[in-house]
Amino acid sequence: MFEEIRNSDIVQERAILVGVYGPETPRIQAEEYLDELELLTYTAGGKTIDKVLQNRMHPDPSSYVGSGKLRQLKSMKGEKNIDTFIFDDDLSPTQIRNIEKETQAKVLDRSGLILDIFASRAKTAAAKTQVELAQLQYLLPRLTRFWTHLSRQQGGIGTRGPGESQIEMDRRMIDKRIATLKDKLDKIDQQRQTQRKGRSEKVRISLVGYTNAGKSTLMNGLTDTEVLAENRLFATLDSTVRQYEIGNHEVLLSDTVGFIRKLPHDLIASFKSTLDEVRECDILLHVVDASSRVVQDYIDVVDDTLEDMGVNDKKSLLVFNKMDIIDSHRINELKRAYPDAVFISAERGIGLDKLENRIKELIEEDFVTKTMTIPAAKYEGVAFLHREANILEKKYEGSDIKLTFSIDKADLMRLNAILDNIDTAESVM
Known part of the structure; x- marks a missing residue:
């Protein structure tokens, strides 16, 4: 094979x-x-x-x-x-x-x-730490005397108790190493939260799906970049984020680790900081391998994992990939079964325009179109609109500026707060 x-x-x-x-x-x-x-x-x-x-x-x-x-x-x-x-x-x-x-x-x-594959795939310090933690948590209940090598990492002097067995000493060393790794991951998590805050004003979209569904290939096709994509499971461990535009919207697209049936619970827990890209996104693109014989089973695995993570209420779009390698009869079956899905071939670039149009529609569900006349004294509000909104029309009426714009509902609230603060400052003066 x-x-x-x-x-x-x-x-x-x-x-x-x-x-x-x-x-x-x-x-x-x-x-x-x-x-x-x-x-x-x-x-x-x-x-x-x-x-x-x-x-x-x-x-x-x-x-x-x-x-x-x-x-x-x-x-x-x-x-x-x-x-x-x-x-x-x-x-x-x-x-x-x-x-x-x-x-x-x-x-x-x-x-x-799976843990062995993750260990071989881990390249960054964060991924290596996450994998080692998952391995130790998985192996702890299966502990045997083979674990005495850990004393060289943690130091065996002073760890022994009177009459303590070798297994008990090994278990204590593993517990200590697990605590050290958890502390390290907490610090990594804090650093990533700081990084995410710096890009919180952009629309964030995460690619999720069963491993080997073609998420990395899709990211390459949408953003014209070169993320590693190959026919092996778990080619992506660390989340990869790329910025690009859909219509007039700046988007941050993240490619995360693939899910799989019976993914070890400890592995999901240790990859918390990586999977936070999924937790904090605005839209999920659920990529599915259309050539699989058990499509619904793979969809269920991803949905169940998302539910375990508490993110099953996100806006999402089902994207069937690899349409170029299945016959027309199977394509028609899938379209009847999943009428709201988008059907593409990321490898060949088929259907990407339609996918981007659907993404644009999802983004703009949270947008409203407004017309405002803003006095020159409130130019801070005008500057905010130029940064955060799509300006559709602009006219000067004396010293005032009349703007028609499309804006995210959350940003509209921020705009109103800016204008209210200017009014308050003027009244104080």
């Missing part, structure tokens, strides 16, 4: 992907999830050799797949020279231990794989 890594110095881990289907997860949906897990594996540098699906009412609490299927995995490990088994759901410490003991292979679950 994917190209192999051709660097001779890199040895790809050979992996088998494992999932379950049943009453709550139909087989076709489980297959889609394993396809996604394959892309995650590829993104992490692994090679999928086979996929295994087990029909069960619920995952087995001791081995996830049951004893019979576990023996089959053990046989497949030897037959196909497998290094790693990757499971589509989070595993308990007991399940991991039992599977490793039976198969004598490395075992990863979906969250562990």
Whole structure:
């Protein structure tokens, strides 16, 4: 399905992907999830050799797949020279231990794989801090003796208590490191809040969507910039903000980390400062991969994540991307199912004009058109209008200026406050 890594110095881990289907997860949906897990594996540098699906009412609490299927995995490990088994759901410490003991292979679950990808993708100090925090919070309940290396980071002298076990010492060191990382992220959050205040007067739009939906490609198409865009999951970790104009409106467009099914909760929490771009925006563009077999499932994942973040009440526009790679029958199906959506190909620039027109309509829902005659003595108000409003007509009537303008309702309130303050100052004088 994917190209192999051709660097001779890199040895790809050979992996088998494992999932379950049943009453709550139909087989076709489980297959889609394993396809996604394959892309995650590829993104992490692994090679999928086979996929295994087990029909069960619920995952087995001791081995996830049951004893019979576990023996089959053990046989497949030897037959196909497998290094790693990757499971589509989070595993308990007991399940991991039992599977490793039976198969004598490395075992990863979906969250562990996602965190590994985030660690490899993190480039900035903020992203690295956020990922390390999420990794430690994920691994703390799975703590084993492998964590003694942390003593070299935090210093082991003075941390030991009488009769304390090695596991307890490791846990204390991890807790201390987590507290340090949280303090660091609080400072990063404060810095970003200050940066956002400096651009609060512009219309802010955030791209959200399932990972690999094409958000970065869309940002490049709309703003004529070169944000990293590639066919790997989580190409974007740090939010990227670009300024451009739609009509007469100055817009700040932000591209944020993609969402995914079963995105680890600790990862969402640690990326708070990055996702605040979404919390504080005026409009959400929800980008969807139209070629997916489970479009509504991906939409639901994003909507549920936005609801968890408390931003599901924002103005939003559904944008179906990759229309160039699906047939006309599927396009018509989607248009009937989602009549209010916009359909585009960000890669080929198809439909971007229509998208910008819809964005302009959303922006201008909060705008009103007014005509005011402002005396010369209140020129501060005129200057404000030239900065913040779209001037449609201007006439000079003696020393007064008659202006017709389109303005955001919030800015109109600020204008009225400026004019009232001038009146108050004049009356005092």
